[in-house]
Every structure is written in structure tokens, then in C-alpha cells.
Amino acid sequence: xxxxxxxxxxxxxxxxxxxxxxxxxxxxxxxxxxxxxxxxxxxxxxxxxxxxxxxxxxxxxxxxxxxxxxxxxxxxxxxxxxxxxxxxxxxxxxxxxxxxxxxxxxxxxxxxxxxxxxxxxxxxxxxxxxxxxxxxxxxxxxxxxxxxxxxxxxxxxxxxxxxxxxxxxxxxxxxxxxxxxxxxxxxxxxxxxxxxxxxxxxxxxxxxxxxxxxxxxxxxxxxxxxxxxxxxxxxxxxxxxxxxxxxxxxxxxxxxxxxxxxxxxxxxxxxxxxxxxxxxxxxxxxxxxxxxxxxxxxxxxxxxxxxxxxxxxxxxxxxxxxxxxxxxxxxxxxxxxxxxxxxxxxxxxxxxxxxxxxxxxxxxxxxxxx
Amino acid sequence: xxxxxxxxxxxxxxxxxxxxxxxxxxxxxxxxxxxxxxxxxxxxxxxxxxxxxxxxxxxxxxxxxxxxxxxxxxxxxxxxxxxxxxxxxxxxxxxxxxxxxxxxxxxxxxxxxxxxxxxxxxxxxxxxxxxxxxxxxxxxxxxxxxxxxxxxxxxxxxxxxxxxxxxxxxxxxxxxxxxxxxxxxxxxxxxxxxxxxxxxxxxxxxxxxxxxxxxxxxxxxxxxxxxxxxxxxxxxxxxxxxxxxxxxxxxxxxxxxxxxxxxxxxxxxxxxxxxxxxxxxxxxxxxxxxxxxxxxxxxxxxxxxxxxxxxxxxxxxxxxxxxxxxxxxxxxxxxxxxxxxxxxxxxxxxxxxxxxxxxxxxx
Numbered sequence: 246x247x248x249x250x251x252x253x254x255x256x257x258x259x260x261x262x263x264x265x266x267x268x269x270x271x272x273x274x275x276x277x278x279x280x281x282x283x284x285x286x287x288x289x290x291x292x293x294x295x296x297x298x299x300x301x302x303x304x305x306x307x308x309x310x311x312x313x314x315x316x317x318x319x320x321x322x323x324x325x326x327x328x329x330x331x332x333x334x335x336x337x338x339x340x341x342x343x344x345x346x347x348x349x350x351x352x353x354x355x356x357x358x359x360x361x362x363x364x365x366x367x368x369x370x371x372x373x374x375x376x377x378x379x380x381x382x383x384x385x386x387x388x389x390x391x392x393x394x395x396x397x398x399x400x401x402x403x404x405x406x407x408x409x410x411x412x413x414x415x416x417x418x419x420x421x422x423x424x425x426x427x428x429x430x431x432x433x434x435x436x437x438x439x440x441x442x443x444x445x446x447x448x449x450x451x452x453x454x455x456x457x458x459x460x461x462x463x464x465x466x467x468x469x470x471x472x473x474x475x476x477x478x479x480x481x482x483x484x485x486x487x488x489x490x491x492x493x494x495x496x497x498x499x500x501x502x503x504x505x506x507x508x509x510x511x512x513x514x515x516x517x518x519x520x521x522x523x524x525x526x527x528x529x530x531x532x533x534x535x536x537x538x539x540x541x542x543x544x545x546x547x548x549x550x551x552x553x554x555x556x557x558x559x560x561x562x563x564x565x566x567x568x569x570x571x572x573x574x575x576x577x578x579x580x581x582x583x584x585x586x587x588x589x590x591x592x593x594x595x596x597x598x599x600x601x602x603x604x605x606x607x608x609x610x611x612x613x614x615x
Numbered sequence: 616x617x618x619x620x621x622x623x624x625x626x627x628x629x630x631x632x633x634x635x636x637x638x639x640x641x642x643x644x645x646x647x648x649x650x651x652x653x654x655x656x657x658x659x660x661x662x663x664x665x666x667x668x669x670x671x672x673x674x675x676x677x678x679x680x681x682x683x684x685x686x687x688x689x690x691x692x693x694x695x696x697x698x699x700x701x702x703x704x705x706x707x708x709x710x711x712x713x714x715x716x717x718x719x720x721x722x723x724x725x726x727x728x729x730x731x732x733x734x735x736x737x738x739x740x741x742x743x744x745x746x747x748x749x750x751x752x753x754x755x756x757x758x759x760x761x762x763x764x765x766x767x768x769x770x771x772x773x774x775x776x777x778x779x780x781x782x783x784x785x786x787x788x789x790x791x792x793x794x795x796x797x798x799x800x801x802x803x804x805x806x807x808x809x810x811x812x813x814x815x816x817x818x819x820x821x822x823x824x825x826x827x828x829x830x831x832x833x834x835x836x837x838x839x840x841x842x843x844x845x846x847x848x849x850x851x852x853x854x855x856x857x858x859x860x861x862x863x864x865x866x867x868x869x870x871x872x873x874x875x876x877x878x879x880x881x882x883x884x885x886x887x888x889x890x891x892x893x894x895x896x897x898x899x900x901x902x903x904x905x906x907x908x909x910x911x912x913x914x915x916x917x918x919x920x921x922x923x924x925x926x927x928x929x930x931x932x933x934x935x936x937x938x939x940x941x942x943x944x945x946x947x948x949x950x951x952x953x954x955x956x957x958x959x960x961x962x963x964x965x966x967x968x969x970x971x972x973x974x975x976x977x978x
Binding site: 560 | 650656682686688689690691692694696697699700701705716717780781782960963965978
């Protein structure tokens with residue numbers, strides 16, 4: 246039987262990723278015209294509002310950046326693990342863990358000056374994300390337990406912990422019995438840039454540059470990618486897979502935890518069980534759009550953020566949230582599919598099975614010594 | 616020919632644009648635009664549905680334009696985006712936010728837009744000029760629904776599917792239990808926490824588990840109909856919430872404490888239209904009609920139905936209220952002394968379960 250398989254293109258033409266984005270989104274927007282027309286809306290009006298609300302004017306741009314910032318950080322978290330072929334599905338939970346530790350330290354250290362307190366909270370955010378990732382990382386590196394399941398399950402643990410803190414030990418005594426945690430101290434608010442954008446955006450941008458350089462330009466990054474794409478070669482070259490898995494996953498968890506601290510000191514006023522707001526899960530899509538490369542995460546995050554802002558805004562025009570969700574999903578799906586087809590091609594394999602040179606390039610990670 | 620057509624279309628387009636632009640700038644002068652932010656979909660038949668009924672009522676009553684956005688997450692960036700769009704693009708004069716989690720960003724926005732009125736359901740913050748809050752004494756009809764449930768249960772065991780251990784929910788469970796005990800002193804109310812307002816799967820499973828454990832009546836503080844469907848499937852009975860949900864589980868349905876937001880919304884819109892709005896912390900009860908009891912099932916005994924009417928009349932004329940002593944907590948300590956009635960402040964911060972409730976008041 247002849248069946249199709251996806252094979253990575255040997256030569257990726259430079260700039261194709263950008264073209265893929267545009268083509269995919271354009272196709273989705275054309276399909277969206279049908280969706281909007283049949284649901285009784287003017288596509289021109291809706292698209293204009295989508296674009297204006299996300300990009301036109303400094304307030305709109307700030308709104309997009311406000312969303313793109315946590316998306317970029319969680320996207321980077323997923324991409325760092327992904328560049329080694331690992332899947333961090335639990336950035337949502339690590340974000341909450343980071344925000345929780347950061348909120349906790351703000352309660353005891355509320356006498357510190359703003360910049361110092363914010364710095365301490367950021368470090369605690371990273372630590373919180375790493376702590377939640379520690380179990381899955383060790384289980385993956387030493388026992389070969391799939392990190393996909395463990396990271397995902399801990400999301401719900403992290404959210405439940407915040408719910409418990411809200412209704413129990415951290416309940417704000419000044420909230421008239423309502424289940425809310427006290428607001429973070431005034432001085433722990435991230436300084437604003439313009440509109441609703443704050444310096445969290447610059448933190449994310451800086452980190453993206455650091456990781457882009459580290460993954461693509463350093464020996465460490467080369468080893469990381471090598472360990473992911475051909476573990477046997479890596480092992481032969483004397484690279485400790487165990488240590489690489491641990492490092493990649495802990496960094497991934499730490500970055501997601503930082504996203505939580507940035508969100509807590511940025512957009513939010515207090516730690517709440519809804520703080521992560523789906524950004525951790527959306528980060529998986531951002532990383533996928535960026536093909537797991539830190540270099541693509543910034544663009545993917547801005548596109549995703551803009552789509553969310555636009556999708557929200559058109560609802561005040563009367564577009565239902567269901568139609569808006571479908572439209573947002575179509576745009577992202579279009580970009581994703583196009584990206585896949587620009588980077589992979591369909592190859593038909595015959596009944597004889599795989600030819601010697603045909604092994605899948607993304608070989609499973611074998612556990613060292615197991 | 617083609618050129619002429621193009622020209623014509625351009626003229627039409629230009630005219631349409633001007634008309635549209637004109638519409639956009641006009642509002643706010645003579646007609647009030649009221650915008651609602653919903654936490655769930657109006658199709659939930661529960662919390663958001665009740666607010667949407669209120670919106671439609673107020674629109675008919677006042678002639679104001681009303682707008683809404685559904686399923687807005689309770690985080691600052693989402694809420695702000697919707698409200699700013701309502702104000703700047705749609706000319707909204709009043710924002711009604713219908714969930715607790717919108718409180719902090721609403722407080723900020725009230726400061727940023729002093730000419731817009733902000734009304735927040737179920738919160739505790741306000742200011743002196745343009746930011747008020749509103750809620751209803753749902754514990755009153757909950758007490759009445761407890762009376763009906765207490766008369767119906769044969770197992771003397773009622774299951775209560777509850778969202779979060781916060782004063783509003785505790786108050787409802789306690790009122791319901793006191794009502795049930797009034798007609799049936801042996802009744803126990805078993806509470807399960809779901810930690811969600813709207814999750815049909817979790818709510819349904821919780822109800823099924825309570826029935827499995829021996830409850831023959833299910834009450835709820837949830838926004839979906841799922842506990843009722845579970846009760847209907849198991850042959851148990853059900854007290855719904857938010858709205859009369861009898862059509863979803865006709866055999867199980869006993870009654871429901873329901874919201875009636877319309878008159879309040881109409882009143883606020885009229886106050887804004889006539890420039891007489893002042894913010895307040897509104898907590899109306901059955902006297903104001905913002906909360907009520909849905910019709911009773913046919914098998915509620917006639918004497919109990921008559922007693923429910925009697926108590927409803929007392930609650931409406933203010934001669935008696937639910938938390939009147941003596942009331943004891945789960946450990947048997949008297950929390951309200953004989954003949955005394957709990958103050959609003961104590962009710963709003965309620966943190967205990969009354970005797971007869973089985974479960975933990977802290978989740």
C-alpha cells in the first residue's frame with residue numbers, strides 16, 4: 246500500500262516562514278468572509294475592526310503587546326523544550342506556580358523598594374516554575390516517564406493550590422469574606438511603556454534574544470539540538486542526555502514561571518486562580534507556529550496576541566463569541582498548516598517499507614543508560 | 616459602462632461610510648447606550664441567561680440601546696479591552712459587569728472614564744461618583760426552596776452541589792438548610808464543592824455522586840442545568856437556581872430561587888438618562904422583586920405550599936428575615952441568639968455552616 250508521509254525539506258528557502266504566515270492567514274481570512282457573511286455580518290467592517298483594534302494607534306498596539314508578552318514567554322518556554330524534542334504541555338501550571346511564589350514573597354517582603362521587590366519576585370517566579378517542573382524533568386531524565394502527561398497534570402495541581410490559598414490561608418482579611426488574595430503591593434507594579442504595555446514586554450524581548458543566540462549560536466545550543474535530533478550521535482559525542490533533558494525542561498519551566506511573575510506584576514492586581522488565562526496552553530501554539538525556534542516566537546506571539554485582541558474587539562460589534570472563536574482558530578490554523586507545508590513535503594512510501602535512508606529524522610529520545 | 620458602474624459603487628460606498636460614521640458619532644446625546652459584560656454564554660439557562668433577560672427587559676422598558684459581550688474571562692486585559700471598545704467605539708454610557716472577578720479592573724476604569732457609569736454585580740467596591748455595586752438577597756427565596764425540598768425528601772438527605780466556599784454560597788446553603796429544617800427537623804444537607812461556576816460535566820458528576828450516596832433531592836449553586844439532568848436520570852428530585860429550569864428536568868424539578876434583574880437595570884438606565892444617577896451598594900430582596908421563587912411542583916404538600924406563601928409574605932413586607940435566632944453552627948455554638956436577626960455585615964461575610972449541614976465550610 247502506498248501511503249503519504251511528511252518529510253522535512255532538505256533545503257528550506259530563506260524567508261519561507263514569513264510567506265507561509267501571510268499565505269495561511271490570507272486563506273483563512275477568505276474563508277472567514279464566508280463564515281461572517283452567512284452569520285449576517287459585514288466582513289469588511291469586522292476585519293477593519295480586527296485590524297484597528299490590534300494595530301492602529303498606540304493604545305491598540307499596547308493592547309496587542311500586553312497579550313503578546315505572556316504569549317512570547319510561554320511560547321519560548323515550550324520552544325526551549327521543543328528544540329530538544331521535548332514537550333512542555335504544562336506551561337499554564339508553571340506560570341501559576343511562578344505567580345504564586347512571587348505573590349508569596351511580595352507578602353513577606355512588602356517593605357522592599359519597587360525595583361528590588363520586582364527583581365526578587367521575578368527570580369521567585371522562575372524558581373516557582375522550575376519547582377513545578379522538577380518532578381516531570383527528573384522523571385523524564387532518569388526514568389523515561391513522558392513529560393507530556395506529567396507536565397499537563399501538574400497544571401491542575403497548581404491551579405487548585407491557588408484556589409485553596411484564595412479560600413484559605415491567603416484570604417484577604419479586608420475583602421469582607423470574599424475569596425480573594427490581597428493585592429500585590431503598589432510598588433511591585435511593572436513600570437509602563439505606553440498605553441497598557443509595560444516593561445514586561447522588554448523583559449520578554451531580551452529573553453527571546455538571549456535564547457535565540459544561545460540555541461542557534463553556542464555550543465550549548467548545538468548540543469541541545471543535536472541531542473534532540475539524533476540522540477545516538479550526541480551520546481557518541483560524549484553529551485550527557487540526562488543532563489541535557491534536565492536543563493532544557495527546567496529552563497522551560499523557569500521561563501513559564503517568569504511569565505507568571507510578569508503577569509502578576511503587570512496586568513493583574515493580585516494572584517487569582519484565573520491569572521494564567523490560557524496563556525500557557527496558547528504558548529504551545531505559539532511555539533508550533535514558530536516551529537520550535539526561539540527566533541520565530543516573537544513574531545508568532547504578536548500575531549497570536551493581535552488575533553486575540555481583534556477577536557475580542559469584534560464581539561462588541563455584535564459578533565458572537567462562538568463565531569469569533571472559529572475565526573481566530575481558522576487564522577491560527579491557516580498559519581500553522583501553511584508553515585508545515587512550507588517546511589515539509591509529502592513523500593509517498595511504497596509497500597516495501599522504508600528505505601535505508603528513510604528513517605524519520607525526529608528519532609525518539611532514548612534514555613541514556615536505560 | 617464598467618467605469619460608470621465603478622463610479623456609482625464608489626459614490627454609494629462613500630455615502631454609506633458617511634452614514635455609518637454619522638451613526639457612530641450620534642449616540643450618547645439623547646439616547647443611553649448600556650453595555651453588559653457577561654462571564655458566560657446567555658445560552659447557559661442560568662446566571663448569564665438571567666442577566667440577559669434583565670437586559671432585554673430594560674431595553675424594552677427604557678428604549679435604551681443595549682449591547683453585550685459573552686464569555687469574557689475574569690482577567691484585567693480581557694475585561695478592559697471589551698469595556699474600552701464599548702466606550703470608545705460604541706458610545707456606551709453605562710457598563711454593567713456581571714461577575715465578581717471584574718471588580719479590580721472596573722475600579723481602575725471608573726477612574727479613567729469619569730463620564731461613564733460603572734455598575735458591578737456581586738462585588739464590594741464603589742466610589743462616590745460613577746461606580747456602584749448591586750446584588751440580591753438570594754438567601755430569601757433559597758430558604759423558601761429549602762422548605763419545599765424538606766417536604767419532598769423521603770431519605771431526609773439532600774445533596775447540595777456548590778461552586779466555591781465564599782460567603783454568598785455559604786449563605787445560600789445555610790438559608791436552604793434552615794428552610795428545609797423548618798418543615799422537616801431531621802433533614803441533612805450534604806455539600807460537595809466543585810470549584811467552578813459553570814462546568815456541566817463536573818456539576819453533573821457531583822450530583823450523581825451525591826445521589827449515589829443516598830440523597831434523593833439535589834439543590835445547587837451552579838450555573839448549568841447538569842445537576843438537574845443527573846437527578847432526572849436517577850429518578851431523584853431537583854431544586855434549580857438562577858431561573859425556572861423546569862423544562863430541562865420536568866419530573867425532577869421542585870422549584871427554584873430565581874433572579875429578576877430587569878427592573879434594577881431599567882431603573883439605573885433611567886437614572887443615567889435623567890442625569891440623576893448616584894452610585895450605591897444595592898442589596899435588594901424579595902421586597903424589591905430582584906429575587907423570587909419559581910412556581911412549585913404539583914406534589915409539594917398543600918400545607919407546606921401555604922406556609923411558603925406565608926413566609927414569602929413576611930420576607931416581602933420585612934416583618935421577618937431568614938437569619939433570625941436561635942441559629943447554631945455545625946459545632947452546636949449559638950451564632951445568632953434567640954430573637955435576634957443577623958446584621959447585613961455579618962451575613963455578607965458569613966463563613967460557617969449551620970447545624971444540619973454536612974461538609975466543610977472552607978472547602
